[in-house]
Amino acid sequence: MNSVFVKALELIVTGDKEVLFIASTSLRFAVSSTVLATVLALPLGLLLSLSSFRGKKLIIVFLNSLMALPTVVIGLLVYSFISKNAPFGNLGLLFTPGAIIIGQIILAFPIIASLIYSALSNRDPSLPETLDTLGIRGIRKYVILILEAKTAVLSALLSGFGRIIGEVGVSMMLGGNIRWYTRTITTTIALETSKGNFELALALGIILIVISLTINVLLHMGIRDV
Amino acid sequence: MYNSVIFRNITFSYTGECVLDIDTLTIEEHRVTAITGPNGSGKTTLLKILSGLLLPDHGEIIFKGTILLNGKRRKILMENSTFVHQTPYIFSGSVKRNLTMGIKSEHTCKELLEIFDLEKYRNSRASGLSGGEKQKIALARAAGMERDILILDEPLAHIDSESKLIIENVLKEMAAKGKTLIIATHDHTFASRIADKIIHMDNGKIVRSVQ
Amino acid sequence: MSQSHKFIIIAAAALLLSQTFLFSAGKAENPRHLKLATTTSTDNSGLLDVILPVFEKNTGIKVDVIAVGTGKAIALGENGDVDIIMVHARAQEEKFVNQGFGVDRHDLMHNDFVILGPESDPAEIKGLKDAAKAFRRISGSKSSFISRADNSGTNIKEKFLWEEAGISPSGIWYKEAGQGMGAVITMADDMDAYTLSDRGTYLSMKDKTDLRILVEGDKRLFNPYGIIAVNPEKHKGINFKDAEKLIGFLTSPEGQRIIKNYKKDGEQLFYPDLIE
Numbered sequence: 050m051n052s053v054f055v056k057a058l059e060l061i062v063t064g065d066k067e068v069l070f071i072a073s074t075s076l077r078f079a080v081s082s083t084v085l086a087t088v089l090a091l092p093l094g095l096l097l098s099l100s101s102f103r104g105k106k107l108i109i110v111f112l113n114s115l116m117a118l119p120t121v122v123i124g125l126l127v128y129s130f131i132s133k134n135a136p137f138g139n140l141g142l143l144f145t146p147g148a149i150i151i152g153q154i155i156l157a158f159p160i161i162a163s164l165i166y167s168a169l170s171n172r173d174p175s176l177p178e179t180l181d182t183l184g185i186r187g188i189r190k191y192v193i194l195i196l197e198a199k200t201a202v203l204s205a206l207l208s209g210f211g212r213i214i215g216e217v218g219v220s221m222m223l224g225g226n227i228r229w230y231t232r233t234i235t236t237t238i239a240l241e242t243s244k245g246n247f248e249l250a251l252a253l254g255i256i257l258i259v260i261s262l263t264i265n266v267l268l269h270m271g272i273r274d275v
Numbered sequence: 276m277y278n279s280v281i282f283r284n285i286t287f288s289y290t291g292e293c294v295l296d297i298d299t300l301t302i303e304e305h306r307v308t309a310i311t312g313p314n315g316s317g318k319t320t321l322l323k324i325l326s327g328l329l330l331p332d333h334g335e336i337i338f339k340g341t342i343l344l345n346g347k348r349r350k351i352l353m354e355n356s357t358f359v360h361q362t363p364y365i366f367s368g369s370v371k372r373n374l375t376m377g378i379k380s381e382h383t384c385k386e387l388l389e390i391f392d393l394e395k396y397r398n399s400r401a402s403g404l405s406g407g408e409k410q411k412i413a414l415a416r417a418a419g420m421e422r423d424i425l426i427l428d429e430p431l432a433h434i435d436s437e438s439k440l441i442i443e444n445v446l447k448e449m450a451a452k453g454k455t456l457i458i459a460t461h462d463h464t465f466a467s468r469i470a471d472k473i474i475h476m477d478n479g480k481i482v483r484s485v486q
Numbered sequence: 487m488s489q490s491h492k493f494i495i496i497a498a499a500a501l502l503l504s505q506t507f508l509f510s511a512g513k514a515e516n517p518r519h520l521k522l523a524t525t526t527s528t529d530n531s532g533l534l535d536v537i538l539p540v541f542e543k544n545t546g547i548k549v550d551v552i553a554v555g556t557g558k559a560i561a562l563g564e565n566g567d568v569d570i571i572m573v574h575a576r577a578q579e580e581k582f583v584n585q586g587f588g589v590d591r592h593d594l595m596h597n598d599f600v601i602l603g604p605e606s607d608p609a610e611i612k613g614l615k616d617a618a619k620a621f622r623r624i625s626g627s628k629s630s631f632i633s634r635a636d637n638s639g640t641n642i643k644e645k646f647l648w649e650e651a652g653i654s655p656s657g658i659w660y661k662e663a664g665q666g667m668g669a670v671i672t673m674a675d676d677m678d679a680y681t682l683s684d685r686g687t688y689l690s691m692k693d694k695t696d697l698r699i700l701v702e703g704d705k706r707l708f709n710p711y712g713i714i715a716v717n718p719e720k721h722k723g724i725n726f727k728d729a730e731k732l733i734g735f736l737t738s739p740e741g742q743r744i745i746k747n748y749k750k751d752g753e754q755l756f757y758p759d760l761i762e
Contacts, residue, residue, distance in 0.1 A: 084500050133566030133721045141723055143567050144521055144552055178328045179364040182357050183377035183420065193376075197367055225521075225552035228535070240553075244530050244668040245694045 057252035061259075067229075072256055075233040078146060079214040082153035086161050087206050089154070094165030094205075095191055099177065109166065115159035120152075120218030127152045127223055144225035149233075152219035157209035164208055168201030169194060203272050207265055214261055234260075278340070279304040279424065279455050280325060280352075285334035287320055295320045295331070295479045304339075304423075307446075307456040309470035311463060317479040318459040319361070319428055325457060326426045327352030356424035361432060363413030370396045370404070373412050378419040387415040392441055407438030414442060424455045431465060443469065520728040521550045523568040525639055526666045528711065529553035531686040531755050537744045541735045547728045555666070557637030563587055563714070566721025570729040572713045574639035574684075579712045588714035589726075592733055593759040595745050596710040599643055600688060601701035602671065603629075603680040611680075617704040618650040625651070628659040630679035632670050635662030643709070644682045650706065671695055684709055686755040693751075711756070713737075 060068045097105060129135055131142045131151075142148045176197060180190050195202055217235040224231030226240060234257045241250040280302040287295040295317045302308055302325070310318050323329040324336075327349045336343045336352070343351055357377075366373050370393055374384045388394045391411040396404060401412055410430060417425060430446070431439050446469060450456055460466050466473050475483040528534060529551060538549045552562065556573040563571040564587045572594065573579060582588045601611065601620055609629040611620040624631050633655075634641040648655055661679070663670050667687040674681040675695040688699065701707075713736060715729035735741045742758035749755070 133723070138566075139722060144550055145519075173364050175360045175362070175364045178323070178358070179360065181328060181353060182326060183416065184353070184357075185376065193366070199367075225550065227550040227552060230548075230550055242669070243526065243666040245672045245691050 053248050053251040054255065056248050057255040060252055061256060068253070068256070070229065071232055071234055071237050071253075072260065074231070075214060075235070075257070076260060078149050078153060078220070078233060079210055082150050082157055082213050083161075083206060083210040085150070086154045086157040086209055090158055090162035090165055090205075090209075091195065093162045094169055095194065097166045098169035098172075099194075109163070112159045112163040112166075116163060118156075118159075120156060120216045121222065123152050123155050124219045124222030127155065127219070131223075143223065144227060144231065146224070146231055148223035149220050149231060152223045153213045153216070156216060156219055157213050160212055161205050161209035164205030165202055168198045168205055171201065172198055199272055203268060207268065210264065211261060214257065278302070279338070281337040282324075283335040283337070285324065285331045285336070287324060287329065287331045289320075293479060295324070297321070297334070297481055300474070300481060302424075302455065302457060303472065304455050305453045306471040307450045307458065307469055309466035309473045310457065310459045310476060311461060311466050311473060312476035313461070316476040318476055320479075321476070322358065322426050322428050322457065322459055325352065325424075326356045326358035328358060355422055356426055357417045357420045357422045358426045359413045359417045359428060359430065361429040363409055365401045365409050365412060367402060368400070369398045370401045370412055371398060373401045374416050374419060377416060383419050387419050390418075390445060391415045405435065407434035410434050411438055411442065414445065418445070418449065424457065425449065426457045428459050429461070430458060431460065431462060518547045518725075518728065519550050520547050520570065520725050520732060521552060521568040522570050522572060522732070523552045523554060523559035523562045524572040525556050525559060525574060526553045526668070527574075527638075527640065527684045527687045528572060530668060531690055532750065533686075533745065533748050533756060536748055537736070537741065540740075540744065541732060544735070545728075545731055547731065549732065555634075555636045555638035556642065563716045566716060566724060568716060569725040570713065570715050570732060572711060574709055574711045575642045576710055576712065578642065579714060583714060587717055587720055589717050591712045591714050592737055594711045594713045594736055595742075595756040595758050596708060597685050597756050598702065598709050599640065599682055599707040600685050600699045601680060602674060602683050602688060602697040603700045604678040605696065605698055606678065607700060609680065612700045614701050615703055617647050617701055617707055618652075620701045621647050621651040622653060624680050625653050625655055625659075628657065630659050630661065630674075630677055631655070632674045632677070632679045632681045633660065633662045634667065634670055635664045636666070638667075639709075640667060640682060640684055643707075647682070647706065671697065689753050689755060690750055710759070
């Protein structure tokens with residue numbers, strides 16, 4: 050067991066070129082997907098928390114059940130849309146970073162939207178009225194609603210990020226685990242495990258945890274100043 | 276004397292139950308109107324309709340001589356009034372941020388901090404202050420909006436006597452400057468000290484109106 | 487600056503950042519990509535990491551290797567999701583070409599399969615020259631056998647050998663793993679079971695497993711690798727031109743020599759088909 054940590058440390062400290070590339074690829078995909086999923090999820094979360102309309106409950110139930118969707122199912126679903134003969138086949142997205150990011154957005158969107166919705170609906174009910182009576186409307190109103198719930202919104206975002214950075218199904222299926230291109234930490238772990246390189250796989254797992262931890266700490270520290 | 280807002284046959288129900296039923300109510304311009312009554316008598320609902328935050332189910336609202344059409348009610352009432360909750364919402368961040376939510380001018384902000392004796396808290400985290408300070412912050416925030424009509428829900432409830440004194444004085448000054456004030460309170464002596472007209476409510480209805 | 491302004495600026499910056507990420511990720515270093523679907527055994531052997539950089543350097547074409555089982559590699563070719571396939575299941579490869587999905591099958595290289603098992607060898611197959619007989623003994627003694635069961639080239643070969651042995655394997659001794667070669671070798675090692683493996687993967691894992699080669703040398707254990715360009719007439723946007731270039735390179739004397747000289751721990755993993 051000890052040797053695993055030594056190996057992980059060694060990989061980080063010596064700055065193994067391929068490990069760095071893989072880690073940065075993982076991070077790049079996960080950050081892009083989280084940001085894009087959040088951009089899509091914020092309006093929905095705001096809409097759900099601000100107004101009541103027919104079908105609102107249905108949307109919430111739907112979002113909650115989508116959270117449990119296995120990554121391979123999302124992978125398959127996206128594959129069936131971007132495979133050569135599929136509706137979006139001519140875009141040539143399969144086995145590119147774009148495909149992974151699409152899959153990861155679908156993976157993270159329900160969790161982020163649903164958590165943003167609960168973050169925003171847990172607010173003091175007098176907040177929207179206070180904004181109205183202070184003449185704050187439009188974009189600024191929405192921004193303040195989000196800012197007032199920033200810690201919970203951040204947790205939503207981080208949950209989405211966590212689900213993305215740790216997933217393997219979507220990246221493997223849609224990215225193809227292509228070396229120097231779409232290979233991520235998790236697909237490398239799967240690959241190395243299949244080759245019997247358990248130590249290297251575990252070392253990469255540790256690197257994943259370190260990345261995740263760092264991002265969480267940095268964001269939580271950063272949010273205090275916003 | 277001018278009439279600022281007139282209600283006719285206004286009703287409002289909440290989850291099927293009628294909580295407000297007002298035949299007629301006149302709010303006079305540049306006057307202080309106090310609304311008294313027990314808890315649950317419909318004071319807060321009335322205030323929220325006056326400030327445009329709630330729309331009545333039925334009835335007519337006349338503002339400065341014009342009947343407000345359904346679609347315009349919220350907008351016109353909101354633009355001319357500002358409402359302060361019984362337990363005001365305090366934004367995250369400093370007292371200064373709370374004051375400048377509605378107003379832009381640094382100068383006004385500075386003045387308000389002085390008037391409400393809040394300078395020492397200028398950069399303090401507002402949500403950590405006492406109930407009295409929070410009420411003063413909310414009042415200062417609303418006062419800074421410089422709307423003609425100021426609507427306050429129980430501004431003196433649950434706060435220390437020092438803050439009470441400051442708030443009462445500020446309200447008197449505002450009244451003297453010609454603001455239209457509408458204040459819900461269950462403190463009758465406060466009502467009689469400050470108001471030109473006292474409206475007593477019970478069970479969603481106006482039961483008495485004293486000039 | 488007010489908080490909401492700050493928020494908008496941060497949000498915009500994050501969005502911009504993610505876009506640059508996305509863009510740089512999407513563009514990669516090279517616009518010319520050739521998608522090659524191949525088997526995990528080929529990829530795990532490390533040969534591609536040696537031979538493809540030479541091709542990429544010569545031509546500027548970036549080869550994206552998608553390592554899956556032979557069955558899935560062929561399916562990806564049929565769907566037009568890759569430009570070229572390199573697999574080891576001759577009958578399926580010929581079917582792929584005959585049905586018009588592939589253009590031509592080119593012999594590339596070969597090695598062989600081996601039957602692996604624990605040193606204790608409960609089925610007593612060590613040294614047999616007849617793979618079918620070995621399979622009969624394994625099933626007869628109900629010794630554990632792990633099957634890839636993933637429609638890979640190795641799995642197809644295994645099914646063929648069971649047929650040759652006249653047995654349709656079933657029972658708790660026959661375990662269908664549904665995993666890649668490396669994982670199956672690890673499982674067999676843990677369970678003291680027999681399994682069929684390509685020699686290359688076994689050699690690459692030799693120091694991590696206690697399994698031994700017990701049966702080798704049967705002609706039926708021959709493991710030929712073929713390479714096939716996907717038919718551009720079946721699907722739009724197939725990179726046929728570069729696929730042809732890759733086939734040309736791999737079957738050239740230079741490519742074949744690299745295959746011949748590729749060694750792991752001093753052992754040759756693949757034998758080129760076109761040079762001695």
